[in-house]
Structures are given as C-alpha cells and as structure tokens.
Amino acid sequence: QQQVKQSPQSLIVQKGGISIINCAYENTAFDYFPWYQQFPGKGPALLIAIRPDVSEKKEGRFTISFNKSAKQFSLHIMDSQPGDSATYSCAASIGNFGNEKLTFGTGTRLTIIP
Amino acid sequence: ETGVTQTPRHLVMGMTNKKSLKCEQHLGHNAMYWYKQSAKKPLELMFVYSLEERVENNSVPSRFSPECPNSSHLFLHLHTLQPEDSALYLCASSPTRNTEAFFGQGTRLTVV
Numbered sequence: 210q211q212q213v214k215q216s217p218q219s220l221i222v223q224k225g226g227i228s229i230i231n232c233a234y235e236n237t238a239f240d241y242f243p244w245y246q247q248f249p250g251k252g253p254a255l256l257i258a259i260r261p262d263v264s265e266k267k268e269g270r271f272t273i274s275f276n277k278s279a280k281q282f283s284l285h286i287m288d289s290q291p292g293d294s295a296t297y298s299c300a301a302s303i304g305n306f307g308n309e310k311l312t313f314g315t316g317t318r319l320t321i322i323p
Numbered sequence: 324e325t326g327v328t329q330t331p332r333h334l335v336m337g338m339t340n341k342k343s344l345k346c347e348q349h350l351g352h353n354a355m356y357w358y359k360q361s362a363k364k365p366l367e368l369m370f371v372y373s374l375e376e377r378v379e380n381n382s383v384p385s386r387f388s389p390e391c392p393n394s395s396h397l398f399l400h401l402h403t404l405q406p407e408d409s410a411l412y413l414c415a416s417s418p419t420r421n422t423e424a425f426f427g428q429g430t431r432l433t434v435v
Contacts, residue, residue, distance in 0.1 A: 213365070218363065250428060251426075251428050251429075252325065252327070252413050252415070252426025252427050252428055252429055253366070253413070253426050254325070254425075254426065255423050255424075298365075298366065300366075307371075307420035307421050308354070308356065308368075308371075308415075308417055308420055308421070308422075308424045309356070309368055309371045309378070309379045309420065311368070312365070313365040313366040314365060315363055315364060315365050316363075316365075316366075
C-alpha cells in the first residue's frame, strides 16, 4: 500500500512558468513533509519541508502548500528555470521517528523548456 | 558535493557474481543508510546503521548484506542477484537519525 501518492509522473513547463507537483497521503499521523530535488547523476537533496502547523512555506521561488483536511501538499516552483529540471520527490514521516520512517512518493521528472 | 562518496558509480554484474558497493563519509555523522531507487517506484530504505550498529532492516533479501566496519564506511555486499535488483543504490548519512540525511551520487547497478 502506497502511503504517499505523487503526481504527475512527468511534467514539462516553459521557462518562466509555474511548476506544480502534488502529493496526497493517507496516514493522519504524518507531521513532517519534505521535498527532495534530484539532478541526473546525483543523489536526492532536501529542498524544503513543512510541518502541518502552517499552511504554506516559501523559500525563494519554491513554495509548499499544505492542506491538512484534504491530506494533500504540493510544491510550487515560480518563474521556473532550465536549471530547475530535475526529479522531485515528496515524502512524509512522523515527527522525530527518524529518517528511516520517511515514506517517499514515486517522484516527478520536471523538464523546463526555453 | 555532499561529502558522501560512493564507489563504483556504475557496476554490471552477472547473477553468479559477488561484488561490493562502498560508501564513505568524513562528515562525522553517526547514522548511515542504504536506499534502493528503481524507476517509477518510491525510494526504498534498505538498511540503517547508527553508531555502527544496524538498527533497521526492511525485509531485504539475504542476497544483500550490509557491513559497517566504522562510523565512516558502509558497504553493501551483493551475491547471486536477480535482474530485478538492477537499480540505483544510494548511500546517505546524517548527524543523527532524526536530522537531515545527505545522499551520495549512487551506484547504478545492472544485473545481467
């Protein structure tokens, strides 16, 4: 049973546009929601994370929107640039239970075209 | 670079071979991890070591055998693998089990 569902599987966005990737979860005990960015030939790297006490977190052009009642969260990339082309994976876990409790989504391959 | 180094970067092995993947970090981290990344599948945690002691083993087949000789090195020994084991194997480390993990670049494994 996949506990974190991510969509779309792939996404093509024009330079300057807004990229939106969505994740939905089932376990209401989840209270930590990170996003990872992975460039080709590299390992994932933590990009931004949110806890459910806020509905939005912004870091530069990257924003996480969180909807607790719908059990959904999304990553928005404003003014998307070719350098943002990468695979983005959402994840969820329960508080301080450690990295081993992270449940990952299946990833979204984002391509930004000029 | 994250400070987590994996070797080799690419590996092709037959189903009867024995090989080992190596991971090294000199960040002073106490926790190290092996993950498997397959196309269109979520990242799968395989093993966790904390202070050189294995603390997690997610029902991984015995053909995968981890080893953590010291806090800076982690190995994944492979034997009699199956073609479905072909994937990107990622090592990660973190200061403690509850802090941000830093990933290596991975070993792309192909089993033929």
